[in-house]
Amino acid sequence: MPEDDRKKLLELAKEVAVEAGREVLSIYDTGEFNAYQKDDDSPVTSADYLANDIINKRLQAATPDIPILSEENKHASLAERETWPRYWLIDPIDGTQEFIARSGDFAINIALIENNAPTIGVIFWPPGQSLYYASKGEGAFKEAPGEHRRIQVRKLDDPHNSVVMIAISRRQSRDKIMSRMTAKRVYQTLPLGSCSLKSCFIAEGKADVFMRIGITGEWDTGASQCIVEEAGGRILAANFEPLTYNQRKTLENPDFVVMGDQRVPWQEIVQYEKE
Structure with missing residues (x-):
């Protein structure tokens, strides 16, 4: 895709993510939403559906030739x-x-997938008023009140011995x-919620x-992978094989690992065996 076209799509994705995120935050602040269980027993709310509706309508209107997978x-x-x-890949919340x-x-997660790989990634964290985004070959960035900067993973002083910060789920x-x-190794832990926020914290050097x-x-x-x-980091399946997009009947991911400083011998640190 020409660079100018991708820049336009990145700006579109940023605008749409922020618009949906602000509506979701308004619902979050009032606490007026309905929660349901999907067929796979995962939760969904009326806020998810509203965000999905906003994102779909905006993207379809602006890019009718690009399919949406949400x-x-x-x-x-x-x-x-x-x-x-190519197609838009969306997680409304x-x-x-x-x-x-x-x-x-x-x-709010919005990605553009081209030839089975993420080339645009946008993640908006409404309560933190933080927008993380990247485009292939153009670097990763963060926008927040009083802040607009390029972000990079943390470089450990000693890749083989420094304390490693692990982002840990609040629910696992x-x-x-x-x-x-x-x-x-010696570890510290940082409790966080969503998968994408943990990835963003690694991208900006707050976790490893x-x-x-x-x-x-x-x-x-x-979006996180881009x-x-x-x-400067990587996301791989937990067995250190590449993640795939739109190449299998199932849309489920394998277990995966998000890694910062690539000088660290992560395959020696992560001892993975499938349950």
């Missing part, structure tokens, strides 16, 4: 999806459980994650690694 839409078959050279629990750890067992980290054990969808990693990798 967590909250009916999903096209692989046979149809395989014909898409990443961290719905945190939205319901009122931790503030939820975000700390022991479950720590048992998969080699005892040869995050392992996700459990069910997620491709929309949970698309931002983290443009900030």
Whole structure:
């Protein structure tokens, strides 16, 4: 895609994420929303549906030639999806459980996938008034009140011995994650909610690694992957194989790991065995 076209799509995604995020934050502040259980027992709220409606309408109006794959839409078959050279990949609210629990750890995720790889990533954190974004080959950035800067993963003073900061889920067992980290290192932990916010914190150097054990969808990693990798990190399946997009019948991700400083021997630190 020509660079100018991608810049226009990045600006569009940023505008749409902020617009949806502000509406979601208004609902969050009032506490006036309905919560439901989906068929897979995951939670969803009326705020998710509103955000999804806003994002879909804005993107469809501006880019009618680009299909949309959203967590909250009916999903096209692989046979149809395989014909898409590019598409929008959306998670209207990443961290719905945190939205319901009122931790503030939820975000709006919009990615553009081209030839099965993320090339634009936008994540808006409404309570933090923070917008993280990246475009392939152009670096990763953060905008917040009084702040607009390029972000990079933290460089450890000693990649082989420095203390490693692990982003830990508020809802997962700390022991479950720590048992998969080699005892040869010293760790600190940072509790956070949504997958995408943990990834953003790694991208801006507030944490070094995050392992996700459990069910997620491709929309949970698309925007994050672009931002983290443009900030100098990586997201891989927990067995250190690449994540895939739009190449399988299922849209579920494998367990995955988000890593900062690439000088660190992460395969020696993360001791993963599939349950």
